Amino acid sequence: MQTINWYPGHMTKAKRMLEDDLKLIDVVVEIVDARAPIACRNPDFEVLFKNKIRVMLLNKSDLSSPSANKEWVRYFGSKGISVMEAVSTGAGARKNAIAFIEKAGEPILKKYRDKGVSKTLRAMVVGIPNVGKSTFINKLAGITRAQVGDRPGVTRGKQWVKISPYLELMDTPGLLWGKLDDQELAKHIAYIGSIRDDVMNVEEIAGLMLCDLDKLCHDALIKRYPKLEVVEDRDVPESMLEGVCRSRGFILSGGVLDTERAARIVLDEFRAGKIAKLSFERPEEAREICE
Numbered sequence: 114m115q116t117i118n119w120y121p122g123h124m125t126k127a128k129r130m131l132e133d134d135l136k137l138i139d140v141v142v143e144i145v146d147a148r149a150p151i152a153c154r155n156p157d158f159e160v161l162f163k164n165k166i167r168v169m170l171l172n173k174s175d176l177s178s179p180s181a182n183k184e185w186v187r188y189f190g191s192k193g194i195s196v197m198e199a200v201s202t203g204a205g206a207r208k209n210a211i212a213f214i215e216k217a218g219e220p221i222l223k224k225y226r227d228k229g230v231s232k233t234l235r236a237m238v239v240g241i242p243n244v245g246k247s248t249f250i251n252k253l254a255g256i257t258r259a260q261v262g263d264r265p266g267v268t269r270g271k272q273w274v275k276i277s278p279y280l281e282l283m284d285t286p287g288l289l290w291g292k293l294d295d296q297e298l299a300k301h302i303a304y305i306g307s308i309r310d311d312v313m314n315v316e317e318i319a320g321l322m323l324c325d326l327d328k329l330c331h332d333a334l335i336k337r338y339p340k341l342e343v344v345e346d347r348d349v350p351e352s353m354l355e356g357v358c359r360s361r362g363f364i365l366s367g368g369v370l371d372t373e374r375a376a377r378i379v380l381d382e383f384r385a386g387k388i389a390k391l392s393f394e395r396p397e398e399a400r401e402i403c404e
């Protein structure tokens with residue numbers, strides 16, 4: 114696979130901005146995509162936030178496997194990381210999410226209370242691009258304050274949003290890191306839409322994703338793109354993409370298959386949860402990667 118080169122220049126500036134603002138922050142809320150929680154964990158965060166109280170939100174859990182969500186909550190919990198499942202686009206659970214963050218900040222609030230001072234808890238919401246940071250903040254605010262979009266790189270600067278008299282959240286731009294050695298994780302980040310489509314080979318990524326989906330959810334995949342059933346080389350990304358072209362009639366004049374169109378459709382449909390609810394990662398693999 115072609116190495117994914119993804120690090121846009123503005124992220125260096127954004128990372129510096131987070132560093133500068135750390136002194137204002139009581140709690141760090143790290144948002145990951147429940148379909149690929151390990152791939153979403155930016156190693157820079159370990160250094161940046163090592164002295165901070167941290168909690169994790171397993172977001173987009175409506176698009177991932179419910180059993181994997183439970184496994185991930187148990188797994189991160191066993192590592193001492195407080196984690197909560199979330200659907201930031203869904204109704205409800207707003208109060209739970211606020212209580213979750215406030216509970217994490219309780220030791221700090223208590224310190225102030227003991228001094229007789231009332232304090233607003235300040236939390237920084239961080240994560241790689243497109244995981245739903247701004248959507249989560251809007252949900253907690255109960256009103257659209259932060260700009261959101263179904264592509265990476267929507268938030269470009271920081272923004273404070275008041276949630277209650279006791280809680281303020283800071284929205285931040287999605288951050289990736291400079292070098293990704295593990296191409297397996299890079300693929301997952303591309304699949305979930307955290308890398309801009311114009312800096313990667315869309316056809317290659319969509320083809321690889323079809324091969325992975327074939328192993329993870331064969332029946333659902335065939336249901337969506339029936340002509341995939343007859344593809345013989347199921348490990349060959351190009352062949353799988355051609356199967357999608359045939360399923361959807363993406364055939365140009367002269368019988369040429371429009372694989373670019375198929376690639377964009379497959380990525381869009383997967384990201385919108387139209388193919389299957391699934392998780393690319395499970396805690397057993399995480400043990401291999403992390404330990």
Ligand SMILES: Nc1nc2c(ncn2[C@@H]2O[C@H](COP(=O)(O)OP(=O)(O)OP(=O)(O)O)[C@@H](O)[C@H]2O)c(=O)[nH]1
Binds near residue numbers: 199
């Ligand atoms: N299905 C589903 N979609 C979600 C969820 N949370 C966010 N989204 C969608 O994901 C896309 C990205 O959301 P944003 O809130 O803009 O993501 P972000 O992390 O702020 O992205 P950047 O600012 O680009 O780093 C939008 O299309 C949201 O509607 C969720 O829990 N479930």
Ligand SMILES: [Mg+2]
Binds near residue numbers: 248286
């Ligand atoms: Mg944003």
